[in-house]
Amino acid sequence: MKVDRRSFLGLGIGAVAGIAISPVGAKLTDDFSIWTQNWPWTPVPPDGEVSYDRTVCHLCPGACGISVRKIDGRPVKIEGLDPYPVNNGGVCLHGIAGLQYLYDPSRVKSPLKRVNNRFVPITWDEALTMVAGRLGELRSDQQPESLACITGSGQGSVPGLFKHFMAAFGSPNCLTMPDLESWLVRTAKTLHGDEYTLGFDIDNSDFILSFGAGVIDGWGSPVACIQAMGSRRQREATLIQIEPRLSNTAAGADRWIPINPGTEADLAMGMCAVLLKENLFDPVFAQGFTGGFMRFTAMVQKEYPLDKVAAVTGISASDIQKTAIAFAKAKMPVALPGKGRGEGAQNLKEFAAVHTLNCLSGNVNKQGGTFVKPMPKYLSFPDPLQDTVALKGSAAAPLAGSVQELVTRVGKSGESPVKALMVYNANPCFALNDPSGVRAAFEKIPFKVCVTSFMDETAMVSDVILPVSTFLERMEDVPSTAGLAATVVGLSKPMVKPVFNTRSPGDVVIGMARALGGDMAKSFAWDSYETCLKQVTSKIWGPLARRGHVVLSENPPVGSVETDFEFLAENPETMKPEGDLEFTLIPIDNFRVPPTVPAPSPFAIKTVSDRILKGTDMFVEINPQSAKNLKDGGFVTLTTSAGSFPVRVHFNDGIMPGVIGMVKGLGHMLDNKYVSGKGVNINALISPKIEPVSGMDAAFGIKAGISKA
Amino acid sequence: MIHDKKAHKYGMVIDLDKCTGCGTCAVSCMSENNVPFKEDESDKKDSITWMRVYRLTNNRPFPDTEVAFLPRPCQHCGGKGDHGHSPCVSVCPATATDYGYDTGIVSQIYTRCFGCRYCMAACPYHARYFNWWDPVWPEGMEKYLSPNVSPRMRGVVEKCSFCYHRYQLAREKAYANGSDEIPEADYQTACTTACPAGAIVFGDLNNPSHKVHQIVKPDPHPDPLNPDVVGKSRNPKVFRLLERLGTNPKVYYMSEREWVRKLGDHYLDGEWDKVKNVYGSASHE
Numbered sequence: 006m007k008v009d010r011r012s013f014l015g016l017g018i019g020a021v022a023g024i025a026i027s028p029v030g031a032k033l034t035d036d037f038s039i040w041t042q043n044w045p046w047t048p049v050p051p052d053g054e055v056s057y058d059r060t061v062c063h064l065c066p067g068a069c070g071i072s073v074r075k076i077d078g079r080p081v082k083i084e085g086l087d088p089y090p091v092n093n094g095g096v097c098l099h100g101i102a103g104l105q106y107l108y109d110p111s112r113v114k115s116p117l118k119r120v121n122n123r124f125v126p127i128t129w130d131e132a133l134t135m136v137a138g139r140l141g142e143l144r145s146d147q148q149p150e151s152l153a154c155i156t157g158s159g160q161g162s163v164p165g166l167f168k169h170f171m172a173a174f175g176s177p178n179c180l181t182m183p184d185l186e187s188w189l190v191r192t193a194k195t196l197h198g199d200e201y202t203l204g205f206d207i208d209n210s211d212f213i214l215s216f217g218a219g220v221i222d223g224w225g226s227p228v229a230c231i232q233a234m235g236s237r238r239q240r241e242a243t244l245i246q247i248e249p250r251l252s253n254t255a256a257g258a259d260r261w262i263p264i265n266p267g268t269e270a271d272l273a274m275g276m277c278a279v280l281l282k283e284n285l286f287d288p289v290f291a292q293g294f295t296g297g298f299m300r301f302t303a304m305v306q307k308e309y310p311l312d313k314v315a316a317v318t319g320i321s322a323s324d325i326q327k328t329a330i331a332f333a334k335a336k337m338p339v340a341l342p343g344k345g346r347g348e349g350a351q352n353l354k355e356f357a358a359v360h361t362l363n364c365l366s367g368n369v370n371k372q373g374g375t376f377v378k379p380m381p382k383y384l385s386f387p388d389p390l391q392d393t394v395a396l397k398g399s400a401a402a403p404l405a406g407s408v409q410e411l412v413t414r415v416g417k418s419g420e421s422p423v424k425a426l427m428v429y430n431a432n433p434c435f436a437l438n439d440p441s442g443v444r445a446a447f448e449k450i451p452f453k454v455c456v457t458s459f460m461d462e463t464a465m466v467s468d469v470i471l472p473v474s475t476f477l478e479r480m481e482d483v484p485s486t487a488g489l490a491a492t493v494v495g496l497s498k499p500m501v502k503p504v505f506n507t508r509s510p511g512d513v514v515i516g517m518a519r520a521l522g523g524d525m526a527k528s529f530a531w532d533s534y535e536t537c538l539k540q541v542t543s544k545i546w547g548p549l550a551r552r553g554h555v556v557l558s559e560n561p562p563v564g565s566v567e568t569d570f571e572f573l574a575e576n577p578e579t580m581k582p583e584g585d586l587e588f589t590l591i592p593i594d595n596f597r598v599p600p601t602v603p604a605p606s607p608f609a610i611k612t613v614s615d616r617i618l619k620g621t622d623m624f625v626e627i628n629p630q631s632a633k634n635l636k637d638g639g640f641v642t643l644t645t646s647a648g649s650f651p652v653r654v655h656f657n658d659g660i661m662p663g664v665i666g667m668v669k670g671l672g673h674m675l676d677n678k679y680v681s682g683k684g685v686n687i688n689a690l691i692s693p694k695i696e697p698v699s700g701m702d703a704a705f706g707i708k709a710g711i712s713k714a
Numbered sequence: 715m716i717h718d719k720k721a722h723k724y725g726m727v728i729d730l731d732k733c734t735g736c737g738t739c740a741v742s743c744m745s746e747n748n749v750p751f752k753e754d755e756s757d758k759k760d761s762i763t764w765m766r767v768y769r770l771t772n773n774r775p776f777p778d779t780e781v782a783f784l785p786r787p788c789q790h791c792g793g794k795g796d797h798g799h800s801p802c803v804s805v806c807p808a809t810a811t812d813y814g815y816d817t818g819i820v821s822q823i824y825t826r827c828f829g830c831r832y833c834m835a836a837c838p839y840h841a842r843y844f845n846w847w848d849p850v851w852p853e854g855m856e857k858y859l860s861p862n863v864s865p866r867m868r869g870v871v872e873k874c875s876f877c878y879h880r881y882q883l884a885r886e887k888a889y890a891n892g893s894d895e896i897p898e899a900d901y902q903t904a905c906t907t908a909c910p911a912g913a914i915v916f917g918d919l920n921n922p923s924h925k926v927h928q929i930v931k932p933d934p935h936p937d938p939l940n941p942d943v944v945g946k947s948r949n950p951k952v953f954r955l956l957e958r959l960g961t962n963p964k965v966y967y968m969s970e971r972e973w974v975r976k977l978g979d980h981y982l983d984g985e986w987d988k989v990k991n992v993y994g995s996a997s998h999e
Contacts, residue, residue, distance in 0.1 A: 047867045049864075050859035082746060096910065101738065105858070109852075232910060256780060257731075263777050597736070612741060614769065659780075
């Protein structure tokens with residue numbers, strides 16, 4: 006067929022008309038637009054019956070009651086429980102983000118053993134047999150004391166089971182990480198004797214003198230503290246915050262008094278001197294002052310005169326005098342020790358000196374004051390069966406008084422005195438100062454067992470990892486600690502079946518003991534942790550199970566308290582930041598970056614300011630007055646005697662000139678891209694410095710230099 | 715359909731002197747509303763935070779520096795004269811965002827939105843966020859998603875809804891109880907109930923028995939200086955953000971501190987002193 010002009014045009018017009026009339030084009034366009042509106046990959050959360058269940062959060066020592074909203078048994082939201090004696094409906098971001106921890110990418114999904122620096126999944130039986138085999142060797146070698154154990158906190162039945170295990174095994178080397186509670190117990194022990202702890206009734210106090218305690222930055226029981234601060238203005242209670250940096254607590258305080266970092270203990274001693282000189286201490290409470298009070302009085306007058314303290318702390322003499330007198334004259338004053346969250350590297354001298362102010366004020370064991378509380382005694386473990394090996398081992402001298410001391414000792418030794426180590430709910434390879442030194446010390450320990458929910462820095466250097474259920478998957482007693490006036494024991498209950506092949510930590514301890522056999526197994530004759538829990542909490546189990554919590558004490562403790570001044574009368578050395586560089590680097594406890602275990606949730610990291618973390622870059626705060634030729638946001642190298650890191654600077658007028666602030670808790674190295682590899686772990690820049698009188702690491706800050714990168 | 719007989723005007727007042735900047739409101743919101751997260755959230759322009767907490771400073775040198783925190787949800791603007799012509803609603807070509815005359819809540823319908831982002835340009839408060847990527851939860855984590863709020867998809871805009879699903883639930887509950895009153899406690903947003911400091915108060919600005927009304931004391935008459943502004947607070951400590959634009963937000967802020975209140979708007983030299991003592995007319999009490 007010949008295609009001429011006429012037929013070409015005809016066909017063309019026909020085709021155009023055909024396409025225009027045909028529904029195919031319209032249909033395709035319609036289909037395409039519908040296709041663009043389809044998102045089959047976007048999840049559609051299944052609907053179902055709504056229910057609420059209650060439990061207790063144990064992400065931090067706060068021990069808040071929480072309410073979990075479920076859809077057909079599937080937890081979808083965590084909220085504060087109301088009423089609950091700790092937090093009365095309040096909750097914090099980490100508690101709300103608790104559900105993210107259930108499905109966290111860095112969770113340990115089954116027991117693991119290390120083979121050629123890789124972790125291989127094994128069964129629970131294999132894991133427990135392997136642990137029992139290695140630990141059993143220590144006992145058959147007659148050296149059970151070479152097993153050490155590190156737990157995150159010392160309170161509750163699970164740490165109790167670890168202690169029970171160590172006693173039956175025959176080792177005195179059971180240590181806890183330095184949390185606020187452990188510092189308070191040490192302070193109470195130094196001044197009032199064994200078996201006491203401290204609580205602060207800040208809900209009712211009318212004058213709070215905080216020596217850097219971040220009352221709204223996560224100190225103590227964080228939600229309870231924020232609530233007490235929320236009602237502070239209505240109650241017309243004064244808050245004076247003494248610290249080198251304008252923290253959120255300082256920003257909300259009636260007065261912020263900047264102080265040279267590391268001189269808080271000197272200031273407290275200076276204030277004691279003022280009160281003693283002006284005769285502003287409580288004569289009634291002073292009747293309980295036993296050893297060394299006269300020597301202490303003479304010592305502080307001589308060693309801490311106002312002008313000297315003023316020069317050391319950088320606070321004017323008249324300010325010190327006025328503040329001390331206002332404290333003493335207040336009706337219900339409370340002095341709070343513990344910088345930031347009050348955990349980690351602090352020092353006993355400071356805690357003791359600050360608490361001495363409370364003792365001098367006489368506002369002790371009174372409403373709105375400081376409670377010197379007997380340690381909660383609701384747990385009754387049966388005596389462990391100790392065979393001859395265990396008896397001999399338990400009688401050996403403990404290797405160290407603190408985790409840091411143990412690590413230092415292992416690090417310095419040729420052959421480690423610790424042959425096996427158990428770590429539960431703690432991450433010393435991240436949380437202690439000089440984490441690479443901690444890792445090196447751990448490498449020297451031939452066998453390490455990590456009982457954890459997450460593949461954290463400590464789990465990574467372990468030989469066997471025994472995965473435990475998160476707080477939403479297990480039953481456990483949760484005693485409130487952390488400086489609360491009331492003592493409340495909560496019962497956490499499983500909100501959901503374990504997501505992975507994990508067990509409750511109590512069952513793990515019982516399993517290890519049973520695998521060891523012999524007297525060890527007999528000391529752990531419970532068939533499960535639940536039976537054990539019922540038995541050891543039998544004094545309160547009924548109401549605990551029924552109501553979900555028991556208030557052990559809420560009123561001021563009765564009876565007189567003795568106060569011993571021997572420790573302070575000796576005027577122990579003040580722990581100053583080490584080094585001779587120009588600046589002082591101090592850690593900042595930021596509410597949105599949680600304490601060490603567990604690592605931050607993706608939600609928590611999302612709320613962190615872009616002036617703390619930008620991409621993977623870490624910012625440090627510096628006062629523009631001391632920044633010289635640096636640029637806001639510019640890259641610099643931060644150097645201390647422990648190491649050197651590239652960071653960026655953030656100009657903050659609210660930090661003392663000469664001080665560099667750096668947020669603590671970032672720089673994790675986990676298998677969780679939402680949290681890991683972001684920023685720098687400040688602990689890597691600080692070398693530990695043991696306080697001789699307490700054996701604890703007291704390196705809160707360190708001298709540092711900064712130079713343009 | 716359930717119809718309320720009365721028009722509500724839901725709003726909140728945030729006490730900036732109580733706010734500790736802890737960030738709990740922001741996380742409660744993310745958890746309640748299925749807000750996703752991605753590997754890097756430090757570019758705050760594309761970090762989806764219906765509730766974002768800003769840090770304010772008085773810009774004074776050490777040691778006179780002061781800091782405050784300002785949580786910013788969607789302001790649920792009533793628009794000029796409070797007639798419902800919110801900046802975003804006025805520009806949406808898809809009616810994907812609309813003003814609820816029964817509640818005062820500015821809605822967002824994700825499946826209608828085609829991602830032109832006009833609303834984002836129109837919003838003076840940066841309260842709207844665009845989904846540049848599809849949301850991806852780590853394996854298993856989608857199990858915690860709530861069925862009350864649809865997860866969003868790539869290419870749409872999202873923002874705070876004053877937890878509208880909680881309003882729907884409260885309304886259904888009231889209907890089931892045979893009442894047409896929604897009790898104050900029955901409808902509270904996730905940020906309000908979570909705030910540990912009790913800094914957020916939420917309720918019906920039209921209902922004199924609600925705490926938010928009692929604190930804000932909104933002036934029902936237009937501001938004599940600027941007739942576009944309606945509902946100005948008669949409480950001298952209370953202010954709104956960029957109030958003089960006439961967007962009429964339903965989120966009010968409260969502070970004893972003058973420097974904080976001054977940061978609520980941009981003032982020329984000397985301008986603040988002229989307006990700082992002008993609040994809603996007391997004669998309208």
